[in-house]
Amino acid sequence: MRLTVLFVLTSAAFAQSGATITGKVSDVFSEAISGASIQVKNAATGEEYKATTTGAGEYILDKLPPGTYELSATMITMKRYVRQDIAVQAEKILRLDITLEDGGQLGTVGDGDRFTAALRQNKPAPPSGPTPRMQDGKPDLSGFWSPAQRGPSGQPRKPEALVWAEGVAKERIQNNRRDSPQAQCLPAGVTTSAGLGGKFVQTPTLLVMLYDNAINTRQVFLDGHAHPKDLEPTWLGHSIGHWAGDTLVVDSIGFNDKTWLDFDTAYPHTEMLHVVERYRRPDLGHLELEMTIEDPGALQKPWTVMRVSNLDPKDEIMEHICTENNKYAEHLVVK
Amino acid sequence: MRSTWLLNRVDVLKLVGISILLAVGFPTTAQWLNVPTKGIPRTKDGKPDLSAPAPQKPDGKPDLSGVWEGDRQNLKYLANLAADFKPDDFPIQPWAEALTKERMTGADESERPTANCLPYSIPVADANTNSPLKIIQEPDLVMILHEFLGLFRQIFLDGRTLSKDPNPTWMGYSVGRWDGDTLVVDTTGFNGKTWLDGNGHPATDVLHITERFRRRDFGHLDVQLTIDDPKAYTKPWSVDLAMHLLPDTDLLEYVCNENEKDVKHMVGK
Numbered sequence: 001m002r003l004t005v006l007f008v009l010t011s012a013a014f015a016q017s018g019a020t021i022t023g024k025v026s027d028v029f030s031e032a033i034s035g036a037s038i039q040v041k042n043a044a045t046g047e048e049y050k051a052t053t054t055g056a057g058e059y060i061l062d063k064l065p066p067g068t069y070e071l072s073a074t075m076i077t078m079k080r081y082v083r084q085d086i087a088v089q090a091e092k093i094l095r096l097d098i099t100l101e102d103g104g105q106l107g108t109v110g111d112g113d114r115f116t117a118a119l120r121q122n123k124p125a126p127p128s129g130p131t132p133r134m135q136d137g138k139p140d141l142s143g144f145w146s147p148a149q150r151g152p153s154g155q156p157r158k159p160e161a162l163v164w165a166e167g168v169a170k171e172r173i174q175n176n177r178r179d180s181p182q183a184q185c186l187p188a189g190v191t192t193s194a195g196l197g198g199k200f201v202q203t204p205t206l207l208v209m210l211y212d213n214a215i216n217t218r219q220v221f222l223d224g225h226a227h228p229k230d231l232e233p234t235w236l237g238h239s240i241g242h243w244a245g246d247t248l249v250v251d252s253i254g255f256n257d258k259t260w261l262d263f264d265t266a267y268p269h270t271e272m273l274h275v276v277e278r279y280r281r282p283d284l285g286h287l288e289l290e291m292t293i294e295d296p297g298a299l300q301k302p303w304t305v306m307r308v309s310n311l312d313p314k315d316e317i318m319e320h321i322c323t324e325n326n327k328y329a330e331h332l333v334v335k
Numbered sequence: 336m337r338s339t340w341l342l343n344r345v346d347v348l349k350l351v352g353i354s355i356l357l358a359v360g361f362p363t364t365a366q367w368l369n370v371p372t373k374g375i376p377r378t379k380d381g382k383p384d385l386s387a388p389a390p391q392k393p394d395g396k397p398d399l400s401g402v403w404e405g406d407r408q409n410l411k412y413l414a415n416l417a418a419d420f421k422p423d424d425f426p427i428q429p430w431a432e433a434l435t436k437e438r439m440t441g442a443d444e445s446e447r448p449t450a451n452c453l454p455y456s457i458p459v460a461d462a463n464t465n466s467p468l469k470i471i472q473e474p475d476l477v478m479i480l481h482e483f484l485g486l487f488r489q490i491f492l493d494g495r496t497l498s499k500d501p502n503p504t505w506m507g508y509s510v511g512r513w514d515g516d517t518l519v520v521d522t523t524g525f526n527g528k529t530w531l532d533g534n535g536h537p538a539t540d541v542l543h544i545t546e547r548f549r550r551r552d553f554g555h556l557d558v559q560l561t562i563d564d565p566k567a568y569t570k571p572w573s574v575d576l577a578m579h580l581l582p583d584t585d586l587l588e589y590v591c592n593e594n595e596k597d598v599k600h601m602v603g604k
């Protein structure tokens with residue numbers, strides 16, 4: 001590594017007249033991170049320059065006009081790094097080594113804000129147009145929905161939970177979320193998956209949600225039948241939907257207590273979990289979700305989450321066989 | 336429960352025995368197995384009339400939608416998809432025959448995909464007498480949801496063609512078209528890892544499966560499967576499977592990775 005740096009110093013010093021920022025990107029265990037995106041933005045001109053780290057975690061941004069820059073480093077599953085007010089001078093080399101923290105997210109779709117934000121960065125704007133409708137006039141929610149953004153700010157990022165549930169969430173986070181269902185190729189659960197992208201296919205009597213995630217399909221029955229009595233607890237529960245105007249109200253019960261309310265906050269729930277999802281398709285390109293999570297066994301009061309997904313007409317659901325080659329869990333380290 | 340059984344035993348007798356046990360012991364206990372399906376023609380006593388004519392979509396095409404399960408007569412094909420062939424007539428490449436024979440000894444049992452919570456093959460799915468599938472038919476898309484592992488297939492009917500360079504997958508990439516009353520589904524894009532049947536007949540990445548689905552009447556769906564895989568078989572070969580409708584029920588949740596106990600009991604030689 002030292003050799004690499006020397007090489008950078010010499011080549012930069014002799015061959016280039018601009019400023020150079022170089023360094024190594026690693027994780028908290030000092031392991032090099034390859035493929036991280038490094039971007040600097042000139043504070044005066046707004047010009048952006050980009051680089052990607054090599055297999056050894058090294059990056060070089062050269063021929064930069066002298067000035068003051070904001071540098072950001074992003075890598076899927078890691079927390080974004082931002083540093084401002086970096087001053088560089090012509091023909092000088094600034095070394096800036098960067099440590100990225102684990103974002104605490106699995107590398108699968110739907111596992112947290114930063115990852116979904118990264119996925120969204122290169123997506124074009126969704127198509128515009130009126131809400132598509134079924135023959136009976138109800139909105140048709142069918143389409144491939146890309147991972148959602150949080151809805152309006154100001155909503156609570158975590159539930160007000162009972163003491164035991166707070167303790168469980170804290171312990172899970174301290175354990176690096178190692179015991180999450182996803183890490184063992186088990187279903188992430190409705191509250192984690194809802195609004196986080198997938199393909200919807202709607203018929204007059206059924207809404208099917210296909211996910212490229214462990215347990216790939218969820219059925220929401222729209223044919224008017226009620227929840228069966230004495231439901232045996234399952235990972236995804238039992239979901240029925242009805243229309244309230246143009247809003248599809250999906251009511252789900254019958255859950256086991258093994259999923260997490262979501263991956264980031266790591267809150268547990270009990271078999272008393274009751275989820276109400278309200279879906280609206282205000283136009284062709286957007287799907288809004290307001291989800292109320294109720295569980296008197298774990299939460300002090302219901303928790304409402306809002307998410308918005310964009311239609312991605314060019315994308316398609318992929319086969320995702322989690323069990324095949326699952327290497328994630330064995331690499332997770334308990335703190 | 337019917338959903339916890341994996342097709343991972345070579346022994347046909349055992350296979351039949353388990354299925355009888357399941358058939359006798361469990362169907363009335365499972366949870367949402369008693370949801371009346373709307374739109375099913377019924378006899379005077381309220382029972383589903385499974386010999387009524389096949390339903391049609393508004394566009395006049397047969398509607399294949401419903402929850403389906405393989406007929407008992409498929410059992411021999413579940414064990415050996417080539418059961419109708421005399422050994423000398425079966426167009427199998429020597430390496431594939433040798434591999435099948437080795438798998439039939441049980442030596443490779445721990446490598447059986449379904450024993451590792453990995454997907455079953457399309458022939459096993461279509462023949463399966465214990466793990467139903469649900470067909471949802473829309474004009475441009477037919478979806479097949481499988482109880483087993485929560486797998487799904489999408490069959491595109493929007494006129495697209497098969498990719499020349501498909502992503503290798505377990506369940507492949509499928510396009511369909513109507514040939515009269517028959518839905519013809521062509522599937523390629525396989526990963527070469529699947530076992531076509533219980534005996535372990537192999538397939539490779541050039542596998543091309545053609546399924547011809549015909550809903551004979553309300554309660555019966557015939558499927559003719561054609562296996563075309565020149566790396567493993569010297570010419571295409573076909574098998575006729577039959578499915579029956581499971582009225583007033585739906586798929587159950589099937590989470591294989593939970594409490595998986597099969598692999599450690601598999602003993603290799």
